[in-house]
Amino acid sequence: MIQIITNASVLNEQGEQVSKHIVIEDGIIKTLVEPDAGWSAPEGAEVTDAAGKLVTPGLIDMHVHLREPGFEHKETIETGSRSAAKGGFTTIACMPNTKPVTDNPETVQLVLEKAREAGIVKVLPYAAITVRELGRELTDFEALKAAGAVGFTDDGVGVQNAKMMKDAMRRAKELNMPVIAHCEENSLVEGGSVTEGKFAEQHGLIGIPNESEAIHVGRDILLAEATGVHYHVCHVSTEQSVRLIRQAKEVGIHVTAEVCPHHLLLSDEDIPGLDANWKMNPPLRSPRDVEACIEGLLDGTLDIIVTDHAPHAAEEKAKGMEMAPFGIVGFETAFPLLYTKFVATGKWDLAMLVQRMTSDPARVFGLNTGRLEEGAPADLTMIDLETEKAVNPEEFASKGRNTPFTGWKLKGWPVKTWMDGKVVFEA
Ligand SMILES: NC(=O)N[C@@H](CC(=O)O)C(=O)O
Ligand SMILES: [Zn+2]
Numbered sequence: 001m002i003q004i005i006t007n008a009s010v011l012n013e014q015g016e017q018v019s020k021h022i023v024i025e026d027g028i029i030k031t032l033v034e035p036d037a038g039w040s041a042p043e044g045a046e047v048t049d050a051a052g053k054l055v056t057p058g059l060i061d062m063h064v065h066l067r068e069p070g071f072e073h074k075e076t077i078e079t080g081s082r083s084a085a086k087g088g089f090t091t092i093a094c095m096p097n098t099k100p101v102t103d104n105p106e107t108v109q110l111v112l113e114k115a116r117e118a119g120i121v122k123v124l125p126y127a128a129i130t131v132r133e134l135g136r137e138l139t140d141f142e143a144l145k146a147a148g149a150v151g152f153t154d155d156g157v158g159v160q161n162a163k164m165m166k167d168a169m170r171r172a173k174e175l176n177m178p179v180i181a182h183c184e185e186n187s188l189v190e191g192g193s194v195t196e197g198k199f200a201e202q203h204g205l206i207g208i209p210n211e212s213e214a215i216h217v218g219r220d221i222l223l224a225e226a227t228g229v230h231y232h233v234c235h236v237s238t239e240q241s242v243r244l245i246r247q248a249k250e251v252g253i254h255v256t257a258e259v260c261p262h263h264l265l266l267s268d269e270d271i272p273g274l275d276a277n278w279k280m281n282p283p284l285r286s287p288r289d290v291e292a293c294i295e296g297l298l299d300g301t302l303d304i305i306v307t308d309h310a311p312h313a314a315e316e317k318a319k320g321m322e323m324a325p326f327g328i329v330g331f332e333t334a335f336p337l338l339y340t341k342f343v344a345t346g347k348w349d350l351a352m353l354v355q356r357m358t359s360d361p362a363r364v365f366g367l368n369t370g371r372l373e374e375g376a377p378a379d380l381t382m383i384d385l386e387t388e389k390a391v392n393p394e395e396f397a398s399k400g401r402n403t404p405f406t407g408w409k410l411k412g413w414p415v416k417t418w419m420d421g422k423v424v425f426e427a
C-alpha cells in the first residue's frame with residue numbers, strides 16, 4: 001500500500017524546516033519529494049495533508065514503565081502503548097520492575113507478545129541485572145538476550161554492591177549489551193521523599209542528597225572503564241552527575257546518559273505543597289542542578305531525553321508525600337513541554353530537541369529507526385506547533401493521571417503517529 005504525507009514540514013540536515021511530500025510504501029519511507037516538482041499522488045494512495053505541521057521521525061523513549069505483568073491497575077502494555085503513541089512515540093524501552101520482575105526469559109517473551117498483540121508502538125524490553133532486583137545474584141544474561149532483552153538494568157533501585165555491578169558489566173560486555181543504571185546509594189537516602197534542600201527543610205521532610213546519585217555514577221564510570229562495557233546512566237538529575245559524565249566522556253569511557261523533561265523544567269522550589277504528583281525518583285533538585293542538566297543536554301554530555309513514564313493509581317498517589325510511591329507519567333506531555341518552554345521561547349533549536357528524542361537514542365542504542373529518510377521504517381509523528389492547549393490529565397490515554405503539569409498551557413501537540421506506516425494515533 002502507498003501512503004503519502006503531503007506538504008510536511010521536515011527538518012533537513014542543516015536543521016531547517018523544509019516542505020516535502022513523504023511517500024511510504026509497505027511501511028517504509030520510499031522517497032521524499034519536492035512539493036513543487038509538478039508531482040501528483042499516485043492513484044489509490046492514502047493521503048494525509050500535513051500542511052503547516054511538523055513531521056519528525058517517531059519519537060523514541062528509552063526509559064518507561066508499562067507495569068505489566070503485575071501492576072495492571074497502574075498501566076498495561078496496551079494502555080501504555082496507546083499513551084506513548086498519543087505522545088508521538090513509536091519506540092519505547094520498558095523497565096523490568098514488574099511483578100514478576102523481568103528477570104527470566106518467559107517474562108521478556110510475555111512483554112514482547114503483549115506488545116505485538118497491542119500493535120501500537122515498538123516495545124523493547126529491558127531485563128533485570130539481578131534476580132528480583134534484589135542485588136544478590138545476577139540473572140542469566142545470555143538467556144535474557146536470546147529472549148529479546150535489549151539491555152540490563154535494575155531500574156527502581158540501584159545495584160548496591162560494586163562487585164555485583166562489575167560482574168554484571170563484564171558479562172554484558174561479553175554479550176555486547178549495555179548496562180543501564182538507576183544510580184542511588186541506599187545508605188544515603190533512607191526515608192527521603194524529596195531532595196535535600198529548601199523544600200525538605202520547610203516541610204520537615206528527610207532529604208535525598210545529590211551525592212546519593214553521583215556516588216553511583218562515579219563508581220560505575222570507573223567500573224565501565226575497567227570492563228569496557230557500554231554504560232548508560234538513568235534519569236540524571238544532579239550537577240555532580242553531569243560533571244562526572246562529562247569528564248568520563250572526555251577520557252573516552254563508553255558512557256551515555258539520559259535526562260527527563262521534569263528535571264529540565266522543575267526544581268524543588270516549584271513544588272507547591274505536599275502533593276505527591278511532585279514526587280519522583282530522582283527527586284526535583286535545586287535550580288542550580290536544573291541549569292547543569294540543561295547545559296549537559298546542550299553540550300551532549302546528556303545524550304538523550306527520556307520520560308521515565310511511571311504511572312501510579314490515584315489512591316496510591318493520595319497517600320501523601322512521604323508514603324506515596326515515586327514517579328510521574330510522561331508520554332503525553334514530554335514533547336509539548338520541551339517545545340513550549342525551550343524551543344518556542346528561542347532557547348533551543350527545534351532540531352536539537354528532535355534529535356535528542358529520535359536520532360540520538362537510535363544511535364546510542366543501535367536502533368533501526370529514528371530517521372526520516374529513504375529506506376527507513378515509516379515511524380513518523382505529525383506535530384501541531386501552533387495550537388495551544390492546557391494539560392488535562394483526564395484526557396490521558398494512560399491509566400496514570402499523576403503529573404505535576406496539570407493546567408500548563410502548551411503548544412507542540414502530536415496530532416498523528418505512524419508505526420511502520422500504520423496509523424497508531426490520530427487526534
Ligand atoms: N522514577 C520513579 O519515580 N519511579 C519509577 C522507578 C524509577 O524509575 O526509578 C517507578 O517504577 O515508579
Ligand atoms: Zn530509576
Ligand SMILES: [Zn+2]
Pocket residue numbers: 063064065095155156308310
Ligand atoms: Zn524508571
